[in-house]
Structure formats: structure tokens, C-alpha cells
Amino acid sequence: MNIHNTPLSQQSKTFLEDLRVYLFSSGKNTDEIEEVVEELTDHLLEAEKKGKSIEGIIGQSPKEYMEQISNEMPVDYMAWFKYIPIIILVGFSITILSDLGRGKLIYSVLEVVGYLLIAGLFLLATFTGLKYVSGNHFSIRKQALIFGVLGGFPMLLFVGLIYLNRMVETPTIHFGLAGSIVIGVMALILIIAVSIWAKTWILIIIPALFALPDVILNQTALQENTQLLLSSFISLGGIAVFLFISFKMSKD
Amino acid sequence: MSTTQMLKGILDGCLLAIIKEKEVYGYEVAEKLEHYGFNTFSEGTIYPLLMRMQKEQLLTSTLKKSTAGPRRKYYSLTEKGEQELERFITRWDYLQSNVNKVLTHEYGTDK
Structure with a gap:
């Protein structure tokens, strides 16, 4: 109306x-x-x-x-649910781009299947969790705990998958140069499109903060250990600064 | 203590009683309250109350087209609402008679 x-x-x-x-x-x-x-x-x-x-x-x-x-109005968690597939796609895109930074795309069958399974499980868990939380009156702390567990669980699975992938040999899929570039461009377009749609820099800045220090420090003559230390220091420090600035800006 | 503070909780019962009488929409409820003499509180107060009572399933609402302007939301009591109204009346009678007794007793000894 x-x-x-x-x-x-x-x-x-x-x-x-x-x-x-x-x-x-x-x-x-x-x-x-x-x-x-x-x-x-x-x-x-x-x-x-x-x-x-x-x-x-x-x-x-x-x-x-x-x-x-x-x-007097309940929060509409289902509306937020729409964002989750986008978040997962963006997560995939960032992973693909950072892998691409190290060369052509090569994934084992275990990785591909594992990623898809975990993403599916994550969706299902979030869906169930949201329904559970929106149907009950929990304190903010309890809600944070529930979503923390729901968010942390797939993280653990991802780490588990990385280790499993090192131990178990499965056939690999090579995308080749052309295939890698096509996938990379698609991932980049998706990230940019979502960034414009959501009017945020976060999807571009955070991955850049993770990837760029590595690339730049690689060009220097510093020792590998120093490089590693510096790179994680710059990444985490940069993210802290970025979050601080965006927090300040959102308050104004 | 202001009237508004005293009114909290009591207003719920008044709304139930007004809605029990006949199916009404928001503005009508406010008008009736005013008509009965409640004119010191802001009318909009009734909406959060109506929303809460609907959430508690004391009320149901239906949207009806009005002759002019937007659709109107008409409220009516559920069975649970009727029971709540009866409990309110019991509580109110109890409270009212006790408060009256206290007050008349006080006045009685003063004289």
C-alpha cells in the first residue's frame, strides 16, 4: 500500500x-x-x-x-535463509580464486564430493537451527551458542576433509589452463556481483588481505618463516583494521 | 505513580471486554476506550497489546475491505481469550474490593 x-x-x-x-x-x-x-x-x-x-x-x-x-514481532529467520546459498557460493568462489593464485585448478574427487556434502549438511543444519530458534524464545547468548556450534561444525568438517585428502588417494580432476581461467572468471564475476548487490567491500577486501601479503612477500628475500609470520600478521591486522573502520562507518 | 503505569495489565482486560462485545478494528477499540473515559494515554499503545494478545492466541483477526482507505483488521476473541477475560474479571473484582476496603478503612479511621 x-x-x-x-x-x-x-x-x-x-x-x-x-x-x-x-x-x-x-x-x-x-x-x-x-x-x-x-x-x-x-x-x-x-x-x-x-x-x-x-x-x-x-x-x-x-x-x-x-x-x-x-x-511484539518475531524475527523472520526464513528470510535470512535465502542468503545462505549465496554465502556458500561466495565461499566456493573465494576458495577457487585463491587456489587459482597458486596455479591451475586441480581437485581430487574426494575434495569435490566432500565440499558439496559439507555445504549441503551446513544448509540443512542451519535450516533446522533457524526453525528451532525462531520457534522458541532463547536469550541472545543461547542463540549465539546455537549458531556458533552450527557454524563451527562445518569448519571442523572442512579441516577434517583437508587431512583426509592428504591421506587418501582419489582420482584428481584437472581443469587445464582454459578451464581454470573460465572457472576463475566465473568466480570473480560472482563475487563482484554479490558485492555490488550487497553494497559491501568485505568479500573483496578479506580474501585480498589473505592472498596479497603472500604474493608480495614471496618477491622479497625474507626467510620463509619470517614471511609466514609477517603474512599472517598483516592479514589478521588488516582484517581488524577493516572491521574497525566499517564498524565506525556504520555507526555514523 | 501515573495513570499509565497503573493501567498496565488492566488495559489488557479492557481490550478483551471491548472485543468480546463485537468484532472491532483498531481505531474503534481506541474510540471506545476514549468514550469510556480513558483519554490520558496515547491510543497507539493498544497496537503492541493487540499484537501480543494475538500472539498469545487470545485474539484472532481478519482483514476486510473498507469503503475508503486501506483494508481493515477486525479482531475477535478466541475461546482462550474468553477464558482469559473471565479470569481477568475475577482478578479485577478481587483487587477492586480489596483496594476499596483498604481505602474506606483508612478514611474510616481518619474520621
């Missing part, structure tokens, strides 16, 4: 628009947001016809009122 076509006062229109954004950024379901905005539009229309002001309806602080409304 378009509130701008209604004869509401500018103050009411601004409030309703703010409410919509507030609820949306709090992760509420869009249909439910529309429902409550519609209900309040109706109320404000009737009230303004009788000459009442918006302060008499929502009280002194619009922010406080929005919070009250927001508290």
Missing part, C-alpha cells in the same frame, strides 16, 4: 515510512510489516479526520513506540 496517496499529514507519513524501515532492518517479516503499517495508516487517517495529532497517538517518542511494536 502506498501511504503517499493518502491525505495523511507529512508528519504521519514520515512516521509510517520510518516504522517500515525500522521493522525491516530489525529482520521482521515483510508481510507482517505491511499489515501493521496498514493498520496504523488506517488509525492515523481516522484520527486526523477528527483533528487529533500524531503525538497523542504514538506518544512522545516515535522511536520508543517503534520498539514496542518491534518487540
Whole structure:
């Protein structure tokens, strides 16, 4: 519904628009947001016809009122679920690009199957976890714990896969130069597209911070141990600085 | 203590009683409350309450087209809501008579 076509006062229109954004950024379901905005539009229309002001309806602080409304609405975890396949694809793309940095793409069958299986398992676990969390009222700490375990579990599996891959010999798939380039370009396009869509630099900066120090330090005459130490120091320090800057920026 | 603070909890029961009477939409609820003399609190307060009561399955709502403007959400009581209203009435009677007794007793000894 378009509130701008209604004869509401500018103050009411601004409030309703703010409410919509507030609820949306709090992760509420869009249909439910529309429902409550519609209900309040109706109320404000009737009230303004009788000459009442918006302060008499929502009280002194619009922010406080929005919070009250927001508290009564559950977070729509299913909407976030849409983002997970994108996250997995981006994860694959970053892995592929960093592998490409070391030469042509060669994967063992075990790696390919393992990656796909773990990604699938991760999706399933997240799906179940989200449903479980959204259906219950947990404290923030408990929610963090649940998602921490859900996120950490595939990480462990990935590490396990890397070790297993070293121990067990399976046929390898060589993509060759042309194949590697095609896959690399596709991965790059995906990362850039997602970055533009999500309006974020994080997907480009974090992998670059991991990959670039290696490449640059390789050109120097430093000892390998020093290189390793420096490279991880630059990577982690750079990420800390980046997170600090983006945190500062989001607060402004 | 302000009236608004005292009203917390009691308003729930009033909303249940108003909605039990007939199916109503938000603005009507506010108007009725005003009509009964509640005119010191902000009307919008009822919406978070209505939302919570709906979550607790005391109320159900249906969207109906209105002659002008947006669709309207009409509320009605569920069976659980009716039971809650009865419990509220019992609690209110108890509270009201005790508070009255305290107050009249106080006044009685003063005189």
C-alpha cells in the first residue's frame, strides 16, 4: 500500500515510512510489516479526520513506540535463509580464486564430493537451527551458542576433509589452463556481483588481505618463516583494521 | 505513580471486554476506550497489546475491505481469550474490593 496517496499529514507519513524501515532492518517479516503499517495508516487517517495529532497517538517518542511494536514481532529467520546459498557460493568462489593464485585448478574427487556434502549438511543444519530458534524464545547468548556450534561444525568438517585428502588417494580432476581461467572468471564475476548487490567491500577486501601479503612477500628475500609470520600478521591486522573502520562507518 | 503505569495489565482486560462485545478494528477499540473515559494515554499503545494478545492466541483477526482507505483488521476473541477475560474479571473484582476496603478503612479511621 502506498501511504503517499493518502491525505495523511507529512508528519504521519514520515512516521509510517520510518516504522517500515525500522521493522525491516530489525529482520521482521515483510508481510507482517505491511499489515501493521496498514493498520496504523488506517488509525492515523481516522484520527486526523477528527483533528487529533500524531503525538497523542504514538506518544512522545516515535522511536520508543517503534520498539514496542518491534518487540511484539518475531524475527523472520526464513528470510535470512535465502542468503545462505549465496554465502556458500561466495565461499566456493573465494576458495577457487585463491587456489587459482597458486596455479591451475586441480581437485581430487574426494575434495569435490566432500565440499558439496559439507555445504549441503551446513544448509540443512542451519535450516533446522533457524526453525528451532525462531520457534522458541532463547536469550541472545543461547542463540549465539546455537549458531556458533552450527557454524563451527562445518569448519571442523572442512579441516577434517583437508587431512583426509592428504591421506587418501582419489582420482584428481584437472581443469587445464582454459578451464581454470573460465572457472576463475566465473568466480570473480560472482563475487563482484554479490558485492555490488550487497553494497559491501568485505568479500573483496578479506580474501585480498589473505592472498596479497603472500604474493608480495614471496618477491622479497625474507626467510620463509619470517614471511609466514609477517603474512599472517598483516592479514589478521588488516582484517581488524577493516572491521574497525566499517564498524565506525556504520555507526555514523 | 501515573495513570499509565497503573493501567498496565488492566488495559489488557479492557481490550478483551471491548472485543468480546463485537468484532472491532483498531481505531474503534481506541474510540471506545476514549468514550469510556480513558483519554490520558496515547491510543497507539493498544497496537503492541493487540499484537501480543494475538500472539498469545487470545485474539484472532481478519482483514476486510473498507469503503475508503486501506483494508481493515477486525479482531475477535478466541475461546482462550474468553477464558482469559473471565479470569481477568475475577482478578479485577478481587483487587477492586480489596483496594476499596483498604481505602474506606483508612478514611474510616481518619474520621
